[in-house]
Amino acid sequence: MNSFTYFPAAAVDLAVREKVAHSNAAYIGGGTNLVDLMKENVARPTHLIGLKHLPLAAIENTTDGGLRLGALATNADTAWHPEVERRYPLLSQAILAGASPQLRNMATDGGNLMQRTRCYYFYDLATPCNKREPGTGCSAIGGYNRIHAILGASEQCIATHPSDMCVALAALATTVRVSGPNGERTIRFEDFHRLPGDQPERDNTLADGELITSLDLPPKGFATNYSYLKLRDRTSYAFALVSVAAALELDGNTITDARLALGGVAHKPWRDTAAEALLIGQPATADTFRRAAAKVVAGAQGHAHNAFKIELAKRAIVRAFKQATEMTPATDSNAFLNSNP
Template sequence: MNSFTFTQAPAVAAAVQDRAAHEGAAYIGGGTNLIDLMKENVARPTHLIGLKKLGLDTIETLPDGGLRLGALATNADTAYHSEVSTRYPLLNQAILAGASPQLRNMATDGGNLMQRTRCYYFYDLATPCNKREPGSGCSAIGGYNRVCGILGTSDSCIATHPSDMCVALAALDPTVRVSGPNGERTIKFEDFHRLPGDHPERDNTLEPGELITAIDLPTKGFAQHFSYLKLRDRSSYAFALVSVAAALELDGTLIKDARLALGGVAHKPWRDKEAEALLIGQPATAETFGRAAAKVLAGAKGHGANTFKIELARRAIVRALKQATEMNEAVDTNAFQNSNP
């Protein structure tokens, strides 16, 4: 790990100013991803700006009935918050499916959005990686790529986004609030993360120096029919090979509204609005779900060791939608208290 200086910012404006004043600076909240990257010398910030004193750890109801998640609210506090567990149980399930209780106690909601994408070679400094060194090449293409992406990939990168929380957020369609040198602005969640294209080193659409301050959830939480399905190599503390966030609004057996997002398959949480449209107005049957799954995966491409993900994702989509259909009440968070997914 390289040496660095550290300051604790007293306010958002001060944090933004401090970042602008130090080349190579980085914000640090819970640090659960950044510290790992620093230990491996993948990230080498020369100056860290602590955010713990910014007062961004609250969760509060918005005037329009939505819910604001402060960027520094921990994943654990968010998952077990009464408004989240009753109104947005899909988010509750996704958070509790990720990491370990110890990490969830430290990791922040804003930091969750900022996680770097996942690939073995990204952490291996002895191998070429376009995310670490643009233009050096992608070792995963033609290499060991079992965990890598099958959707939205490019010739430059096939890494995947590791977050569980963000898959649920993609389905819920919130807004991300940020503050930076040019003031405050909002970003639709679907526009926050990037596909790799020719610049896989850029994971998101934040401008230099911008800081996430909150995530605003809409009023609609799909609290009656939802499912977060995570398929992984082991049941404890593992990233998803494929995950699915499914949320439905039903009128009897007909689907009135639908949300469908996947994790573990792309450089960003993958939501397919055209697949969702195929569900709306249709009966909640395996045949309907199969058509939606086929649409999601129509452009999927395997790269050898990860080709199995295409069929795994198809089955996972159908299964998650079936589970969402059968779910008719918000999840009991007590059932997850002692879990260690």
């Protein structure tokens, strides 16, 4: 870990100003990922801007009928918030599928978007990594790539985004509000995270100095027919090999609206609006879901150890939509594991 200075910001504009004034500064919210990265020397900021005193922890209704999650609301407070549970249960379920209670108590909603990949090579300074040190190469391609991307990857990087929460946020068409040196702006969630392309070091589209201030959920929460299904190597405290946020609006058995996003498969939470479109107007049956699943993985590309994810993703999509249809949302595939809150 490098030596660093610490600036506790008292206001958003002061935080932004501080960030712009320092060439190698980082915002720190809960620190649950950044501190790890600093200990491993993957991140070496020389100046930290503390955010915890900023008034951004509230969860409140918006005038358009949606819900605003302050960037500093903790993942735990968000998941268990009565309005989130009632109106956006998909989000609650996704948050609770991730990390551990201790981490969720510290981690902030804004910080969740800023998590970096869990690629083995990104974390290990002994190996080249384009995301960590641009131009050095991707060790995962041709290396151990069991947890890596099957969609949207590039020759430069096959890392995945590790968040569960963000998969639900993507499915719910959340808007990200940011403050920066040039004032405020909003970013559509699907535009927030990037694909690696030839700049895998850039995870998102934030401009220099910009700070996430809130996540704005639209009114429509798909609170009846939804499921966040997460497949992983153990039942808790593991990143998704494949996860699916599935949400439906049904008129009888006919799908009138649909949302589909995947985690663990790409450099960003992978929402597929084309697959969603295939569902709308169709009966909520396994065949319909299979067609959507086939669409999602049509362009998928596997590597030596992660090719199984392609078939697994298809099956997970079908299962998640089945759970959503039957109103039996379940994070684990086996319902007996979900009996405890």
